[in-house]
Every structure is written in structure tokens, then in C-alpha cells.
Amino acid sequence: MVSKKRNFRKRLIWILPLVILGVLLTSKAFWRVFYPFPYKAIIFAEAARNNIDPFLVAAIIKTESNFASEAESKMGARGIMQIMPETGRWAAEKMNLRDFHPDDLYETETNIKIGCWYLNNLNQEFKGNKVLVVAAYNGGRGNVREWLEKQQWTGEHATVDQIPFQETRQYVRKVMKNYSRYRYLYGKD
Numbered sequence: 001m002v003s004k005k006r007n008f009r010k011r012l013i014w015i016l017p018l019v020i021l022g023v024l025l026t027s028k029a030f031w032r033v034f035y036p037f038p039y040k041a042i043i044f045a046e047a048a049r050n051n052i053d054p055f056l057v058a059a060i061i062k063t064e065s066n067f068a069s070e071a072e073s074k075m076g077a078r079g080i081m082q083i084m085p086e087t088g089r090w091a092a093e094k095m096n097l098r099d100f101h102p103d104d105l106y107e108t109e110t111n112i113k114i115g116c117w118y119l120n121n122l123n124q125e126f127k128g129n130k131v132l133v134v135a136a137y138n139g140g141r142g143n144v145r146e147w148l149e150k151q152q153w154t155g156e157h158a159t160v161d162q163i164p165f166q167e168t169r170q171y172v173r174k175v176m177k178n179y180s181r182y183r184y185l186y187g188k189d
Contacts, residue, residue: 028185035181038067039080039108046112050120055187056130057081057116059178060137063171069108078105081115091118131157134175139168 037043037058047054064082065071077084083091085102091114092100104110119133122141126132132155136144143165147153153162157176163169 031181032185035062035178035185036067037182037186039112040186042109042112043116046116050116052116052119052123053130053179055182056134056175056179057112057119058182058186059175060115060119060134061112062178062182063175069106069111078102079111080108081111083111083114083118087118088114091121094121126155129155130179131155131160131172131176134172135163135168138171139163139165143168 039061040054040058043057043061044054047057061067061080064077065080067080069080071080071082072078073082075084078088083105085105088102088105089100092104095114095117097110097114105114119137122133122136125141126136126144132144132148135155144153144155147162147164148155152164153159157172160169160172163172
């Protein structure tokens with residue numbers, strides 16, 4: 001009888017942590033710590049205004065800056081969505097945003113507003129193909145058009161390995177993975 005209790009306790013010592021780990025790993029609350037969604041209201045509002053998926057916006061932000069408004073890349077991209085000053089200036093002009101200054105890209109709301117408008121602009125050009133939109137956001141719309149025209153890439157998620165720029169290949173993979181996670185963690189059950 002005593003040895004049966006010891007065996008049960010030994011098994012329990014191993015099983016209990018595994019059960020706890022299993023519960024944690026399947027808990028959305030646990031994973032939301034690693035995939036936060038700050039600025040959710042602004043992102044949803046601007047995504048709706050621009051007819052784009054808010055979870056795609058969140059995935060791009062997670063990949064670009066990990067939600068850091070003060071982020072700046074080596075190339076000079078600024079803010080939460082890592083927008084280049086030239087792109088910001090061009091988009092602000094098209095959006096009729098008066099008195100735009102590149103430093104405005106550090107303001108979260110302005111950056112998200114311009115970033116969502118720009119994503120919508122890409123979305124229209126690439127007819128809603130999220131993979132092409134994401135590739136163009138990183139690698140440039142002209143490059144993506146050229147890759148498609150020269151048949152260097154089919155534009156499909158399954159053929160991301162064909163993208164000529166390694167950085168863009170990795171970027172598309174990461175954004176699409178983050179997109180899937182944000183949809184799962186914050187989408188409707």
C-alpha cells in the first residue's frame with residue numbers, strides 16, 4: 001500500500017507540471033503577454049476607415065517596431081509602423097494632412113493613420129492580396145510589380161521563397177505568422 005502511494009506521488013510530481021504547462025500553452029491570456037495589442041482602439045478605427053484588416057496592421061506593427069512609437073530604423077523609417085519620411089510626406093499630401101513634418105511620424109496616432117492609409121493604397125493596387133501588400137510594404141511596390149512582371153515570384157504565400165530580397169522574404173514570413181497569431185488571440189472565437 002505504501003509503495004502504491006509513493007508511485008502515485010512520483011507520477012503526480014511529473015504529471016502535474018505537464019498539465020500546468022499544457023494549460024498555459026493553450027491559454028490565450030498567456031500568449032497575449034507575448035503578443036500584446038496596445039493602441040487597439042486607434043488601430044481598429046483607422047483600419048475600418050481604410051477598409052483593411054486590423055489584425056494585419058497589428059502584425060505589421062509587431063514586426064516593425066514591437067509597438068514602440070519612438071522606433072527608428074537604420075534607414076530612417078520612423079515610428080510604430082516604421083514609415084519613411086518621404087512616404088509619410090507623400091501620404092500626408094494625398095490625405096490632405098496639413099503642416100505635416102517627418103517628426104510627426106513619432107506620434108502614434110498620426111503614424112497609424114498614415115500607415116493604414118498607405119496599406120489601403122497598397123491593398124487597392126494589389127487587389128486585396130495580403131501577401132503582396134506585405135511584401136510591397138517592406139520591399140517597395142515597384143519591386144513587387146517587377147517581380148510579378150518578370151515572373152520571379154508568383155505572389156502567393158506558398159512561394160514566398162521566390163522573393164528576390166532575403167529581407168522581404170523573412171519579413172513576409174514573420175508578418176504572416178504574426179497575423180495568424182493576432183487573429184487567433186484577438187479575433188472572435
